[in-house]
Amino acid sequence: EAGVTQFPSHSVIEKGQTVTLRCDPISGHDNLYWYRRVMGKEIKFLLHFVKESKQDESGMPNNRFLAERTGGTYSTLKVQPAELEDSGVYFCASSQVGGNYGYTFGSGTRLTVV
Amino acid sequence: QKEVEQDPGPLSVPEGAIVSLNCTYSNSAFQYFMWYRQYSRKGPELLMYTYSSGNKEDGRFTAQVDKSSKYISLFIRDSQPSDSATYLCAMSHLQKLVFGTGTRLLVSP
Numbered sequence: 224e225a226g227v228t229q230f231p232s233h234s235v236i237e238k239g240q241t242v243t244l245r246c247d248p249i250s251g252h253d254n255l256y257w258y259r260r261v262m263g264k265e266i267k268f269l270l271h272f273v274k275e276s277k278q279d280e281s282g283m284p285n286n287r288f289l290a291e292r293t294g295g296t297y298s299t300l301k302v303q304p305a306e307l308e309d310s311g312v313y314f315c316a317s318s319q320v321g322g323n324y325g326y327t328f329g330s331g332t333r334l335t336v337v
Numbered sequence: 338q339k340e341v342e343q344d345p346g347p348l349s350v351p352e353g354a355i356v357s358l359n360c361t362y363s364n365s366a367f368q369y370f371m372w373y374r375q376y377s378r379k380g381p382e383l384l385m386y387t388y389s390s391g392n393k394e395d396g397r398f399t400a401q402v403d404k405s406s407k408y409i410s411l412f413i414r415d416s417q418p419s420d421s422a423t424y425l426c427a428m429s430h431l432q433k434l435v436f437g438t439g440t441r442l443l444v445s446p
Binding site: 227264266267279324331 | 339341343368369371373378379380381382383386425429430431432433434435436437438439
């Protein structure tokens with residue numbers, strides 16, 4: 224079984240540019256989550272999809288972040304325009320059933336805004 | 338104040354030592370308590386989870402939860418160099434995980 228795939232693995236962009244991160248969950252997993260780790264801080268929740276619907280987006284920092292999951296398969300997280308404080312590692316996780324444990328995480332996308 | 342507090346380490350031990358990792362938390366609504374292991378440049382990998390208070394054992398790993406003290410622990414027996422990684426505690430409520438900052442563990446041969 225293929226795991227959660229994220230790409231790119233690393234992205235360096237200039238402040239003000241746009242970046243799109245992609246996550247391919249494990250096939251058949253209806254639940255998809257985005258988390259973020261900013262340098263020196265803990266991993267924090269961003270949002271949760273159930274199929275193509277946003278179940279909870281309470282962790283999204285501001286309206287420069289847009290997440291989509293068209294067709295309930297892969298998801299994208301777009302940052303537009305990127306700011307320096309957006310630098311960090313963005314993790315995607317998926318699970319077959321909703322719940323409070325049992326997520327499989329991807330290896331993350333390391334975003335550096337310069 | 339952070340919801341979950343975890344000493345970042347690093348914690349250095351010799352091979353074969355017993356390792357104790359701990360977290361404290363403030364939100365009494367947390368019901369699921371997890372430990373994740375994360376190797377460099379990889380995502381967190383679930384090691385163990387516990388529902389509510391109590392102990393859970395899996396091989397060399399034992400997780401303990403004391404909800405009255407809002408304190409959780411992970412014990413690693415007979416530690417191996419391959420256990421060297423960052424260990425993250427996490428707790429969940431309403432399908433959201435709240436992580437500690439992680440403790441970096443170094444097991445020397």
